[in-house]
Amino acid sequence: MLRISIDKIDELFAAASAKQTLYIPADRDGTAEFTKWENGIRLSNSLNTVRSVKDFFFPQTENLVDFKLKGKNIEINDIREECEDFVIFGVRACDARSFTILEKVYLADPVDSFYKNRRDHGTVVTMACTRPSETCFCGVFGIDPTAPEGDAACWSDGKYYYFEAYTDKGQKFIDSVSSLLEDGDTADLEKVKEATKNILSRLPLANLSTESFGGDKLNEYFNSEKWAELSESCLGCGTCTFVCPTCQCYDIRDFDTGNGIKRYRCWDSCMYSDFTKMAHGNPRLTQLERFRQRFMHKLVYFPANNNGEFGCVGCGRCLSRCPVSMNIVKVMKALEVK
């Protein structure tokens, strides 16, 4: 397998970024975030970034179209441009799987050209996990963090980084750094994978069951009396939706620049009280309904529409970020119909 010695990884980043913009997880104020690589930016040792990789493809805000008003006339300016090629290195298996979920929404007819543009030009190089944490439960959704998806994948045994391409884009990335790679045996890597699998099987959430969830018991779950207690402490802050790699809701708004109107979209959250508010009322009046929506969507509605596939990848972000320690795992445990 093609590999590079760990102490040469900066050379690899330099070579890759000579061809296209490269982002890697780097530490900033004690937490890791995807950062544009330039000389001196070091790969983080953290397990995952606080913000998920969806930011690159579905950014927090983005301009959709511009308008100019001239008397009674309106001029529409399609400001879309072909995006430049870029690589994101070090994406974890959970985040890599989130694309499958986002794509069921954004690439379904009619295709969202803004999302597709970025996907077409973005190369995702994943990084296998070796030290999964107690908030991880990707395995519950059939994700193997020792064999991540992506355009190309990377593994480490502590001495080398190993590379394999899965798509043309992934191959292009490997070609761009191939002069630095050498062929080498993977015996040590296999040992590391085994050790990781051993940790995975002993994680506290490894045995969380998804069996009873899915589209079948839609009304039974909707009407569960557990929602009242579960949602009681929720502040409706929306943090869980913003850090979640699979949350995809957005708002569309206009901004008057003084020299024309910019229509933009920005992340929105079903946890917010005005999300569904209408002139004649609001179907989700209290936090109970809004809280229920988020988890019903991931555990019941999404699978009902997508052959049983869940809308969660078990990344654990909502477990570590919720200010009142409420999360999807607690919901699953409380709700499960035996």
Place this chain on the structure above:
Amino acid sequence: MNSNDTLIPHIGVVTDIRIDTPDVKTFRVVSPEGGKVFEHMPGQCAMLSIPGVGEAMFSITSSPTNKEFMEFSIKKCGCLTNWLHMMDVGQQITIRGPYGNAFPVDTELKGKDLLFIAGGIGLAPLRSVINYVRDNRADYGDVQIVYGSRSKEDLVDYQEIISEWMNDNGVQVNLTIDNAQEGWDGHVGFVPDYVKELAPSTNKTVLVCGPPIMIKFTLAGLKEIGFTETQVYTTMELRMKCGVGKCGRCNIGNKYVCKDGPVFRYDELGELPDEY
């Protein structure tokens, strides 16, 4: 980039504004080159906007058989709708669509006797079906229209109803207003009660649209007379932004009203969680 994106709207020109009621106006919209901006089927909607003011979903109230223009009946109730009510003929707006499914005019409704029940602005989506049926008269059975509003002045499309619909063969129109008033010798009372009074034949297929409370009582009344849920269609209204099932805003259970609706048959709606 040359691919289309449904979020990027087209220009529409407002060529006629009709004052229907104290708070409803009907706007005629064509493309700058003339003709319709796009084709649609009865029940479908479009997103209208004045950039900088807002964007909102409205039923296309004209029939697809109208080849020259589209019409929207819009009730004044907020930022965008106030603005639309203030504009003059010749104003350009933006428009995108069509969105949503349609009433099954070419399948389940074909050959059936039809009963339309509407309250207030709820006539807007039904008017598209009514005029489609009138223009394809041979394909459908008898048509009965029960329509009510608060007062005579609040009846939308009143001129069209009395000068066109009421003069059609095989079309029966029953109007009602909530309270008696001078100059009204028609029926007085709420729509659901009137429907029960009229006791329509239960072989009819029903299309109902209006305020949620009216729909609720009408449905209960219909059941009492012997109608089943599979005979009744309605349209739903939830807050919308994208119109294509992506912004995540308008779902009832696993259905997106913008894409899987807004038209639902009552038995389908009954299977969904009660959150609308």
